Amino acid sequence: MDQFITYISLFGIIVSIGQLFNRSTIPIPLLLVITGMLLSLLPGLPVVTLQPDLVLHIFLPLLVYEASIFFSWKDVRRHLRPIALLSVGHVIFITILVAVAIHALIPALGWPLAFVLGAVISPPDDVAIIGIAEKIRMPAKIVTILEGEGLLNDATALLLFRFALAAVLTHQFLIIQAISMFFAVIVGEITYGLLLGYVMGKIRLKLSNPILQIISSLLTPFVAYIPAEKLGGCGVLATVVTGFVISHRYATRFTPEFRLINNAVWPTVAFAIQSLLFLLVGLNLHWVLSRISNIPMSSLFLYGSTIVAVVIIGRFVWVYGAVAFLPRFLFPAIRKKDPYPPWQYPFVTSWAGMRGAISLAAALAVPLLPFSIDGINPRDLLIFLVFCVITATLVIQGLTLPWLLEVLGINHEGKREQCDEHMSELEARMILVNTTLQWLHAYQKQKKHNKKILADVGFYIEKYTMQKEKLEERIKNRHQQMDEQAEIEEEFFLSSKLIEVERVTLLNLWQEEKINLAIRNKLQDRLDHRSRHLPG
Numbered sequence: 001m002d003q004f005i006t007y008i009s010l011f012g013i014i015v016s017i018g019q020l021f022n023r024s025t026i027p028i029p030l031l032l033v034i035t036g037m038l039l040s041l042l043p044g045l046p047v048v049t050l051q052p053d054l055v056l057h058i059f060l061p062l063l064v065y066e067a068s069i070f071f072s073w074k075d076v077r078r079h080l081r082p083i084a085l086l087s088v089g090h091v092i093f094i095t096i097l098v099a100v101a102i103h104a105l106i107p108a109l110g111w112p113l114a115f116v117l118g119a120v121i122s123p124p125d126d127v128a129i130i131g132i133a134e135k136i137r138m139p140a141k142i143v144t145i146l147e148g149e150g151l152l153n154d155a156t157a158l159l160l161f162r163f164a165l166a167a168v169l170t171h172q173f174l175i176i177q178a179i180s181m182f183f184a185v186i187v188g189e190i191t192y193g194l195l196l197g198y199v200m201g202k203i204r205l206k207l208s209n210p211i212l213q214i215i216s217s218l219l220t221p222f223v224a225y226i227p228a229e230k231l232g233g234c235g236v237l238a239t240v241v242t243g244f245v246i247s248h249r250y251a252t253r254f255t256p257e258f259r260l261i262n263n264a265v266w267p268t269v270a271f272a273i274q275s276l277l278f279l280l281v282g283l284n285l286h287w288v289l290s291r292i293s294n295i296p297m298s299s300l301f302l303y304g305s306t307i308v309a310v311v312i313i314g315r316f317v318w319v320y321g322a323v324a325f326l327p328r329f330l331f332p333a334i335r336k337k338d339p340y341p342p343w344q345y346p347f348v349t350s351w352a353g354m355r356g357a358i359s360l361a362a363a364l365a366v367p368l369l370p371f372s373i374d375g376i377n378p379r380d381l382l383i384f385l386v387f388c389v390i391t392a393t394l395v396i397q398g399l400t401l402p403w404l405l406e407v408l409g410i411n412h413e414g415k416r417e418q419c420d421e422h423m424s425e426l427e428a429r430m431i432l433v434n435t436t437l438q439w440l441h442a443y444q445k446q447k448k449h450n451k452k453i454l455a456d457v458g459f460y461i462e463k464y465t466m467q468k469e470k471l472e473e474r475i476k477n478r479h480q481q482m483d484e485q486a487e488i489e490e491e492f493f494l495s496s497k498l499i500e501v502e503r504v505t506l507l508n509l510w511q512e513e514k515i516n517l518a519i520r521n522k523l524q525d526r527l528d529h530r531s532r533h534l535p536g
Contacts, residue, residue, distance in 0.1 A: 006046060006048055007276075010048070010276060010279055010280075011272070011276070013032075013035065013039075013279065014032065014272070014275040014276065014279060017031055017032060017035055018275070026399065026402075027398065028275065029274065029275070029278040029356075029394070029398075030278075030394055030395065030398045030399060032275055032278040032279040032282065033278050033279070033281055033282040033391065033394050033395070034282060034395070035279065035282060036278070036279045036280065036281060036282020036283040036284075036285070037282040037283075037285045037391070038282075039282070039283060040282060040283045040284065040285040040286040040287070041285070041286060045286075047286075047287055048280060048283050048284075049280075049284060049287055049364070050277075050280045050281070050284060050357065050360055050361055050364055051361075051364075052361045052362070052364040052365035053365075055277065055357065055358065055361035056158075056358075056361055056362065056365065057225075057226070057229070059273045059277065060154070060225075060235075060236070060358060060361075061221035061222055061224070061225035061226075061235065061239050062218075062221055062269060062270070062273060063270055063273055063274065064151065064154065064221065064225075064236055064239045064240055064243070065220065065221030065224070065239050065240075065242070065243045066243075066266045066267070066269065066270040067126070067147070067150070067151050067240075067243075067270075068151060068239065068240045068241075068242075068243025068244055068247065069243045069246065069247040069251070069266065070247070070266070070267075071147060071148070071151060071244075071247075072144075073244050073247075073248050075144045075148070076148050076244075078144075079141070079144055079145050079148060081327065081334070082145050082323050083145055083148035083149055083152065084152075085318075085322055085323045085327075086145065086148075086149040086153065086318075086319075086323060087123075087148065087149045087151075087152035087153040087155075087156060088152075088153075088156050089318070089322055089323075090122070090149075090153070090315065090318045090319075090322075090323075091119075091122040091123055091153050091156040091157050091160065092122075092156070092160070093314065093318050093322070094118060094121070094122040094311060094314050094315065094318070095115060095118035095119045095122045095157075095160050096115075096118065097118070097310055097314045098114070098117055098118035098121060098122070098307060098310055098311065098314075099111065099114040099115045099117065099118040100114075101306060101307060101310045102114045102117055102118075102303075102307060102385070105302070105303055105306060106303065106373065106381075108373050108378075109373065109378055109381075110168075112164055112165075112167035112168040112171075113164075113168050113369070113378055113382065115160070115164035115167070116161060116164040116165055116168060116366060116382065117307075117363075117382050117385060117386070118160075118164075119157055119158075119160035119161040119164050119362075120157070120161055120359050120362045120363045120382070120386055121307070121311060121355055121359050121385075121386055121389045121390075122153075122156075122157050122160070123150075123153035123154050123156070123157040123355075123358070123359065124146075124149065124150060124153065124315075124352070124353040124354055124355060124356075124393075125150060125354055125355055125356025125357070125358060125359070126146055126147055126149065126150020126151065137417070137418050138348070138405065138410065139345070139410060139413045139417060140417050141345070142345060142348055142349055142352075142410075145349060146349065146352055151240055152236075152237070152240065154234070154236045154358060155186075155189075155234050155236035155237040155240070157362075158234040158236060158362065159182055159185060159233075159234050161362055162234070163178045163181070163182075165366065168366075168369070169367075181232070185232065185233040185234065185237075186237060188228075188231075188233060189228050189233050189234075189235070189236075189237035189238040189241070190237060190238075190241050192224075192227070192228055192238045192241075193224060193237065193238040193239070193240065193241025193242045193244075193245065194241055194245060196223065196224050196238070196242045196245075197241060197242040197243075197244070197245025197246050197249070198245060198249075200216070200220050200223065200242065200246060201245060201246045201249055201250035203216065204216050204217070204220075204246070204250065204254065205250060205253060205254070208255065210255060210257040210258040210261050213254065213255070213258040213261075213262075214258065214261055214262065214265055217262060217265075217266075218265075218269075220242060220243075220246065221239050221242070221243070223242075224238045224239040224241075224242040224243075225238065225239045260529070277356065277357030277358075278356070278357060278394075280357065281356070281357050281360055281387075281390055281391070281394075282391075284360065284387065285387070285391075288380075288383055288384050288387045289384075291376065291377075291380035291383070291384070292376055292380050292381055292384045294374055294375040294376050295374050295376060295381070299374075300384065303381075303384075303385060303388075304384070304385060304388035304389075304392075305388075307385050307388065307389060308388055308389055308392045308393070311353070311355075311389055311393070312353070312393070312397075315350050315353040316347075316350040319346045319349050319350040320346050320350070323346065323349075324340070324341055324345070324346040325340065328340055344408040344409070344410055345410075347408065348401075348404065348405065348408065348410055351397055351400075351401060351404060352397070352401060353393065353397070354393040354394050354397050354398055355386075355389050355390045355393050355394070356390065356394070357390075359386050359389070359390060360383070360386055360387060360390060363382055363383045363386040363387075364383060366379050366382060366383075367379070423475070426471055426474055426475050427475065429467075429471055430468065430471045430472070430475065433464050433467050433468045433471060434468065436464050437461065437464050437465065437468065440457055440460055440461050440464065441461070443457060444457045444458075444461070495530075496531070499527055499530055499531055502527055503524070503527055506520060506523050506524060506527070507520075
């Protein structure tokens with residue numbers, strides 16, 4: 001019961017911080033980490049540690065699935081090379097680099113545990129970077145690559161972590177067996193994800209009740225993750241593939257009611273979990289420091305700063321060398337199709353390599369080891385180093401990234417893309433309106449002898465004609481951004497005001513007992529749907 005009250009209190013803190021800094025350019029994840037660190041220093045505060053089973057077996061499947069159903073497979077294919085080089089190559093590279101560095105610093109750790117540390121801190125967390133991207137405009141290509149990397153790199157890291165941890169516990173490591181197992185898991189999880197996505201999609205199409213569809217949607221990531229994880233995989237890849245199949249093959253065939261609820265439920269679940277994880281990272285500060293108090297601060301500073309530097313610099317080396325320049329230099333076909341990017345792009349991609357709560361959860365999953373270093377268990381030292389990397393990358397890189405984008409001029413490219421996206425939206429809406437008008441005119445000819453239907457058709461033709469005229473005016477004056485924005489704001493004000501008038505009237509009818517609760521809720525639901533689709 002005490003734990004339940006603690007978590008309820010944490011969600012209360014999340015809501016308070018989110019509302020207080022809603023308009024701030026500082027992303028909420030970073031504020032929650034800092035808040036948690038400050039709270040952890042308060043005397044008498046109950047210890048709230050990150051439970052690895054909760055994170056790796058409940059939170060991770062939900063987060064991975066949510067990211068996959070709202071991510072475009074076409075974007076993955078378009079940027080498959082950099083995403084693969086980052087989600088697989090970068091993870092392996094950083095794992096090796098960190099293992100070599102920590103083994104040189106602390107030889108007593110041994111190679112297997114050094115590789116455990118490398119695997120744990122190798123995958124960047126896309127949550128923080130997406131939080132920043134929502135506050136400021138980043139080029140779409142960078143955001144897509146970072147999202148794709150964050151979606152797939154946990155699979156590589158968790159597999160490496162499992163192999164390294166097995167070597168720690170068994171004192172043996174068979175490289176050929178590990179490599180063959182690595183590729184077998186990838187093929188197996190992709191196959192399972194494809195089959196499961198097809199089966200679950202078919203099942204969910206038969207569910208007509210939106211509530212049952214939501215429940216099945218929440219069950220889907222666990223049906224994908226748990227069997228794959230129990231059979232020796234990591235579960236992440238199977239969950240991602242399942243999400244891709246369902247979102248791209250079946251999502252448009254689900255009921256409109258389900259899609260509306262789904263688009264509200266999943267972002268809420270993801271935000272709640274992500275926020276809780278970042279707050280828990282900060283709250284673990286005092287606990288982490290108390291476990292390694294026997295080691296001198298000078299040594300801890302050396303260990304922590306070295307690993308942080310290796311992780312940050314190593315990402316720059318990999319992104320510039322293996323992702324941005326080497327493939328184009330070696331293969332003219334790649335260079336011709338995709339020329340060298342501006343140097344600012346790989347710089348921002350490198351600086352955006354922030355670590356998150358999944359790394360800390362994996363470190364906490366390491367069992368206590370049967371030997372000590374300077375009087376402490378090596379597991380606690382490993383957790384401290386992971387904590388250093390997470391907090392340093394989140395605070396240093398996260399807080400400076402918005403400033404860096406402005407200094408490098410990258411944000412101007414993002415704003416230009418925003419304008420282009422808005423224009424594409426207007427042109428798409430124009431096509432929809434024209435197609436609808438064509439159908440209405442054809443239908444009008446078919447029903448020319450039915451006066452009642454002709455009156456209804458005439459009403460819709462007039463309505464869509466007005467929409468077409470407004471869209472034509474916006475497209476024509478696309479360069480007059482200030483005038484267009486004023487027009488959008490005026491239209492938004494008028495539409496929202498009309499809805500508010502109806503809402504107040506509806507409430508009065510209910511309070512005067514002229515309608516019952518069921519009618520009030522039904523009409524209020526219609527007004528809410530209209531509010532979701534206000535112009536602009």
